[in-house]
Amino acid sequence: MNKIKKSKDVNIEVCQTISVHEDVVDKVRKKIPENGNLSELSEFFKIFGDPTRIKILYALSQVDELCVCDISVILKKTHSAISHQLRILRQAKLVKYRKEGKVVFYSLNDEHIKAILDMGYIHLFEEDEKTK
Structure with missing residues (x-):
């Protein structure tokens, strides 16, 4: 296999023959x-691409439910900004x-949403946790 230098930390192995x-x-x-x-799955994951939406989901994962005012205070954002993001999360059935x-x-739509957040976090930071 040949190695292609992708970045300073990652090498990608490729076949030398077809x-x-x-x-x-x-x-x-x-x-x-x-x-x-x-395509639907791709759109679903795009919803997780915004830090404010992720923070809202994490906040909601800590309790049974929160009102817009509570979420606004927790995230230090305006009611309008929170309402806008909640509308997107609601349309995505999150x-x-x-x-x-x-x-x-507001509350998480079901336990799968918390599981998706937890699994993503574990995947990204499992190496950090192992070194502690």
């Missing part, structure tokens, strides 16, 4: 979801809400 393993290729092709489903009089309370 050899297609048809049985493996066919098996993998059959298991890859349709393009439409992959959060749900309930009204109590004039107050709107």
